[in-house]
Amino acid sequence: MKTNIKQILGFSEFDREITVKGWVRTRRGSSNVSFVALNDGSTIKNLQIVIENDNFDVNIIKAITTGACIAVEGTLVKSQGSGQTCEVLAKKIEILGESDADKYPIQPKAHTMEYLRENAHLRPRTNTFSAVFRVRHALAFAIHKYFNDNGFFYWHSPIITASDAEGAGQMFHVSTLNPTNPPKNEDGAINYKEDFFGAETSLTVSGQLEGELGAMALGLIYTFGPTFRAENSNTARHLAEFWMIEPEMAFYDIQDNMDLVENFLKYVIHYALENCPDDLEFLDKRFAEEEKKKKQEERSEMGLLEKLNFIVSNQFERLTYTEAIEILLNSSHHKKKKFEFEVKWGIDLQSEHERYLVEKHFKKPVILTNYPKAIKAFYMKQNEGEEVGKETVRAMDVLFPGIGEIVGGSQREENYDKLMSRINEVGIDPENLWWYLDTRKFGTCPHSGFGLGFERLMLFVTGMGNIRDVIPFPRTPQNAKF
Numbered sequence: 001m002k003t004n005i006k007q008i009l010g011f012s013e014f015d016r017e018i019t020v021k022g023w024v025r026t027r028r029g030s031s032n033v034s035f036v037a038l039n040d041g042s043t044i045k046n047l048q049i050v051i052e053n054d055n056f057d058v059n060i061i062k063a064i065t066t067g068a069c070i071a072v073e074g075t076l077v078k079s080q081g082s083g084q085t086c087e088v089l090a091k092k093i094e095i096l097g098e099s100d101a102d103k104y105p106i107q108p109k110a111h112t113m114e115y116l117r118e119n120a121h122l123r124p125r126t127n128t129f130s131a132v133f134r135v136r137h138a139l140a141f142a143i144h145k146y147f148n149d150n151g152f153f154y155w156h157s158p159i160i161t162a163s164d165a166e167g168a169g170q171m172f173h174v175s176t177l178n179p180t181n182p183p184k185n186e187d188g189a190i191n192y193k194e195d196f197f198g199a200e201t202s203l204t205v206s207g208q209l210e211g212e213l214g215a216m217a218l219g220l221i222y223t224f225g226p227t228f229r230a231e232n233s234n235t236a237r238h239l240a241e242f243w244m245i246e247p248e249m250a251f252y253d254i255q256d257n258m259d260l261v262e263n264f265l266k267y268v269i270h271y272a273l274e275n276c277p278d279d280l281e282f283l284d285k286r287f288a289e290e291e292k293k294k295k296q297e298e299r300s301e302m303g304l305l306e307k308l309n310f311i312v313s314n315q316f317e318r319l320t321y322t323e324a325i326e327i328l329l330n331s332s333h334h335k336k337k338k339f340e341f342e343v344k345w346g347i348d349l350q351s352e353h354e355r356y357l358v359e360k361h362f363k364k365p366v367i368l369t370n371y372p373k374a375i376k377a378f379y380m381k382q383n384e385g386e387e388v389g390k391e392t393v394r395a396m397d398v399l400f401p402g403i404g405e406i407v408g409g410s411q412r413e414e415n416y417d418k419l420m421s422r423i424n425e426v427g428i429d430p431e432n433l434w435w436y437l438d439t440r441k442f443g444t445c446p447h448s449g450f451g452l453g454f455e456r457l458m459l460f461v462t463g464m465g466n467i468r469d470v471i472p473f474p475r476t477p478q479n480a481k482f
C-alpha cells in the first residue's frame with residue numbers, strides 16, 4: 001500500500017514495510033551508501049531514504065537525481081542520524097520519471113522569486129511554494145467550513161456578466177465576434193446584438209450584485225469564485241485574475257457586518273495556525289530572513305507567527321473615516337510632510353495612509369466606517385441628517401498590517417428611492433440594473449455584505465511579499481503564461 005510521507009512521519013511503530021513515491025530533492029552520500037531526501041508534497045518535510053548502492057543496478061542509482069520521480073519499497077526504521085526520526089532502508093527502487101539534473105530548473109539552492117515566477121510550472125516543488133499552496137488549500141477549506149457551520153449557503157454568481165455597473169473600463173470583454181471585422185451598426189459602433197449573448201458582455205469584477213439577490217431569498221449566502229479586473233496597476237497587491245469571497249446577509253446592519261468580518265477573519269487565520277503548523281513555521285523563518293534584507297524602518301515589528309497569533313487574540317480597532325482623517329492630520333508623519341499624497345476630508349485613502357493607521361498608530365487591524373459618499377459605490381447605504389458636502393455612507397474597509405485594504409464592504413442601500421437617486425447621480429443607466437432594483441421593490445430589507453480578496457488574505461497569512469507568489473499561476477499585465 002502506498003503511504004504518504006505525512007502519514008509515515010507520524011508513525012510510531014517501526015520495522016514495518018512501506019512503499020513511498022515522490023520527487024528527489026537531493027541525493028548525497030558515498031560510493032557505498034546514498035541518502036535521498038524524498039518529498040511527495042503531502043508535507044514540507046522530506047523522508048530520508050537510505051540506499052546501499054551495491055544492492056542496486058548502477059543505472060538505477062545514477063538516475064536518482066534532483067527532480068526525478070521514484071517509488072521505493074523498504075523498511076521504515078528509527079533513524080540513526082540526527083535531523084529525522086525515521087528513515088526508509090530501500091529494498092526495491094523504481095525510477096518513475098528521470099530528471100536531467102543539470103537542466104532541471106529547480107536546483108537545490110536558493111532561487112529568486114522572479115526566477116521562480118518564470119518557472120511557475122515547477123515552483124510548487126520548492127519548499128516555499130509547496131508550503132504556500134498547502135496553506136492556500138487550508139484557508140479555502142476553512143472559509144467554506146466557517147460559512148457552512150454558520151448557516152450560510154454557497155451561492156454561485158455568474159462569471160460572464162452583461163452588467164457593467166461596477167467599474168466599466170476595468171473589465172475584460174467576452175466576445176465571439178471576429179475582432180478584425182465585427183458587425184457594425186449604422187453609427188459605426190460594434191453591433192453586440194450579433195454577439196454570442198446578444199449583448200456586450202464581460203468577465204465579472206465582483207459577484208456582489210447577484211449575491212444580494214441570493215441573500216434576499218436564502219438569507220445568508222457567500223460566493224467564492226474568480227474575479228477579473230483589467231486595471232493596469234502593476235503592484236504587489238493586484239492581480240488581473242483573483243479569487244474573491246463575498247458574503248451577503250439579509251437583516252444585517254453595518255455593526256453585524258463588522259462583527260461577522262472580524263469573527264470570520266480570526267476563525268480562518270486560527271484554522272491555518274492549527275492545521276498548517278509545519279508550513280507556517282517554515283514561512284515564519286522565511287519571513288524573518290526576508291525582513292532582515294529590509295531597511296530598519298520598513299521591517300515588521302512582529303514575526304509572522306507572532307502577527308497571526310496577535311490577530312486572532314486582539315480586537316480590531318473600529319473608527320470612522322472622519323476620525324481616521326483627524327488622526328492622520330494630527331500625526332507627526334503628516335506634520336513632517338512624509339505622506340506623498342495629500343490628506344484632507346474627502347480623499348480616497350492611499351495605501352500609505354492606511355498603513356500608517358494600522359502599522360504605526362494602532363498597531364493592529366482597523367475597521368474604518370462611514371466613508372464620504374462621493375468616493376464609494378452607488379449601492380452603499382447613505383447615512384442620514386448630514387451636512388451638505390459631508391455626506392457619508394455605511395461602508396467598512398478592513399485594513400491589515402503590511403497589506404492595507406483586505407476587505408471592502410458595506411450595509412447596502414435598501415430604500416428604492418434613495419438607491420434610484422444615487423444611480424441617477426452617478427450616471428448609471430437604471431435599465432441595466434432593473435433586476436437589482438426589483439429586490440428593492442419587492443420585499444426589500446436591511447442587508448449587508450463584504451468582499452475579501454483571497455490572495456490578500458494569503459499574503460497576510462503566508463508573509464509572502466508579492467501577490468504573484470500566492471496563486472499558482474498569476475495573471476498580471478503582460479503576463480498570462482502557463
Ligand code: ATP
Nearest residue numbers: 229237238239242405406407408451452453455456
Ligand atoms: P484596492 O483599493 O486595494 O484596489 P478595491 O477598493 O478596488 O481595492 P474592492 O473593489 O472593494 O477593492 O474589492 C474587494 C476586495 O478585493 C479588496 O478589499 C481586496 O481584498 C480585493 N481586491 C481588489 N482588487 C484586487 C486585485 N486587483 N487583486 C487582488 N485582490 C483585489
Ligand code: MN
Nearest residue numbers: 229231233238
Ligand atoms: Mn482597486
